[in-house]
Amino acid sequence: MFQEPRSASREVNHCGAGCRAGEDLAGGSYLAPSSAASPNWVGEDGTSSSPAQHLGLCQTHPQISPPSAESSANFPSSPPPLLSASITPQLQEEESLYRELFYNKVQDLHLGAGGSAANPLLAYTLIKRLQSDWLNVVHSLEASENTQALKNGYTQVEKDLPEFEDLEGAARALMRLQDVYALSVKGLAKGVFQRASGTHLPDIYTPGQLFPLSADDCFLIGKVAYDRADYYHSIVWLEEAVSLFRVSYGEWNTEDEGSLEDALDYLAFSYFQAGNVSHALSLSREFLHYDPSNKRIARNVLKYEKLLMESPERAKAEVGLQRPNVTHLQTRDLYEELCQTLGSQPTRYQIAALHCSYETNDSPYLILQPVKRELLRLQLYVALYHDFVSDLEAEKIKGLAAPWLQRSVVASEETQQKAEYRISKSAWLKDTVDPVIVSLDQRIAALTGLDIRPPYAEYLQVVNYGIGGHYEPHFDHATSRKSPLYRMKSGNRLATVMIYLSSVDAGGSTAFIYANLSVPVVKNAALFWWNLHRNGAGNGDTLHAGCPVLAGDKWVANKWIHEHGQEFRRRCGPNPDD
Ligand SMILES: O=C(O)CCC(=O)C(=O)O
Ligand SMILES: [Fe+2]
Structure with missing residues (x-):
């Protein structure tokens, strides 16, 4: 059996809080995947994949690339507090670079919310920022090195912040809008409300200000769909996530929940579930290009190859994905x-x-x-x-x-x-x-x-x-x-x-x-x-x-x-x- 990416549970999504800097991830709070997604979570050989093999939701550190010179150019006007004096000048310089970057990040998370929350994309990203991005930043290594005050402040407001259920609901709302108003996901990711190709309708809404989605925003929507075994939506959103993550590969994003590898992993498995083995194979190969040591994906690649060899017609098989009829509406088309x-x-x-x-x-x-x-x-x-x-x-x-x-x-x-x-x-x-x-x-x-x-x-x-x-x-x-x-x-x-x-x-x-x-x-x-x-x-x-x-x-x-x-x-x- 193929091994799918770990299904996100609330615990896993909260693991930004659970997995503090330096904590051992193995044996952590991973839950079994939802049965809807796949009952075959355990590997073919009867062993379940070790959580450490999973690249992603819980990993704050190994994935974070060092900040690039360009991204550190924008120094904040008021400098962050100094660290201990016992470090070498070179280390000190590096540390200060990190601190400044972190300071910028925190500042960025405060900005941008001034627009009209009437815009669904802004509303979604705001909920995500409050529910997940902040959590990841506050509990990141960078934060602990910088300031305890940030964590204290977060703890104080935590109970009033949206819960994962709210974020999931916001993601589902975006998918509903995508469906009912026939909106293009590519357009939504750019912040515009274009109709999907094939419809001849004018744009339904022109926001005064554009609020594009990040790779991680798209990733989360794809994952919400994936967790409901809804590959119709997970594929389009994860495709978008993958292409955006590719563009920004190597950039420093503490607040992100996912990475290019995660998106490839979920997308590959979504394609496999949808019957498109050759896509699943090429995405898994791309994954291994970034992380050759991942045994689960390596095993999946072998299995996909075997499947395609056994029945080459699978390579061409285009499985028409049906929109999930969540509403069981006989009148859905008329209504929409x-x-x-x-x-x-x-x-x-x-x-x-x-x-x-x-x-x-x-x-x-x-x-x-x-x-x-x-x-x-x-x-x-x-x-x-x-x-x-x-x-x-x-x-x-x-x-x-x-x-x-x-x-x-x-x-x-x-x-x-x-x-x-x-x-x-x-x-x-x-x-x-x-x-x-x-x-x-x-x-x-x-x-x-x-x-x-x-x-x-x-x-x-x-x-x-x-x-x-x-x-x-x-x-x-x-x-x-x-x-x-x-x-x-x-x-x-x-x-x-x-x-x-x-x-x-x-x-x-x-x-x-x-x-x-x-x-x-x-x-x-x-x-x-x-x-x-x-x-x-x-x-x-x-x-x-x-x-x-x-x-x-x-x-x-x-x-x-x-x-x-x-x-x-x-x-x-x-x-x-x-
Ligand atoms: O909100 C609407 O336009 C319809 C509401 C409605 O039908 C109802 O509340 O029963
Ligand atoms: Fe009514």
Whole structure:
């Protein structure tokens, strides 16, 4: 069996902290690889590879090349503290060079975060910097020689820093954006949001400032994919990592988790897993060029060669890698198209019935200030009410919800659970929290003509999506009698009023899959639709989604209005189309 690179566990990723300078790595905290990646971790001969053979995650020192003369040219303005006086002048000079480099490194890690965190690439690198880069720098040999204060400072803030789960989530968010918006990985690594070749769509987002990714940034994304046996993504990201590491080979990068050898190792094994043995072979040979003593890779090379000799057709075999269908979405293509192109918006201007109007809904409350309604679809009734809340109200609502935000859950059978298909945070606000909620409720009641007093409607749910946050196609109404929605004993969710409390820089529109409609985020506007037919059955055409946020911070507020209490307000009818 082939030996794959060690699968990163949380422990391994944290080993920057675990493996202090000079500590023996052998017998350290390596864990067995995830079973998903390969059950065949032990070598063919029954021996497992020694951790010391693995070049990488834990190795801070052997890989670090001495600093090059060029990179030391940029001396800091205030010199770092001096080391002990008992060293020779030449050593002293070298030490000071190292210290200055380290000082520059620390300074660099502080810089560059001033741009807009709305940019997904900046957001990812920031999380990585806080979760992994800093850890590696603080516990590096250079740091221990320089200053204890740096470590103390790190320890103080450590508990507030992102965890590996956050970094992994950020990497997965980038892969989601790559997929849904058909973005080129090469482009992303350069900081631009180009469409992958084969699509004829314009760039979806043009950042004001470019935030390119480093080789190590790409490596980590590839490794996150690899650890999930997702070779479709690991290959492209590790390819990018390898080509960037090749360019910077020999440079001093204390903060890095991986190296060229690591990236080659993971990439080779990803190709092998994907059935491309000849690529696996040439990458492993390149690995041996840099580290001829690695026995595991040497054994793999022999095995790849044997495989290719036994069945030469493998050399040509191009295994078409399938995108992992993590979401099991039957409607994935439709959904993604709507997210990318904002649906078929222009056609609505050609349909006369879709128009804008001022509405009072015969409510005295709205007579002095009618609402601006834009009809978006008729067959499935979807209307957008512009300026439904003011900027002030939106800010107030977000501020009230912010301290209570928690990872959103979805109803699954009888319980509520976190799910990959809904990534956001949410909080529920009762009307007793602040008069702004009371006045919003009044406006919703006036607009819809429905009774929204408890228990006829749920509290206001405020939702915050970070970059890559999304809610894949779903229904708001319950599709099973066992749903927790029925616990309110006021029937199913009859209607949805969803208010956009923010704008976004790119992405994040609300897509109605079967209505071929995608509504861009319009700050302060409220979207309304009926979830149920008049006969009480769920309307399948309401299948809708919150597209991933590509850039920015998206906030919405949901008001779900139930069946009970509306008997005389929305009359029932036998026609299943109504
Ligand atoms: O965020 C969106 O655009 C849709 C949100 C949604 O459908 C929901 O929260 O149920
Ligand atoms: Fe929804």
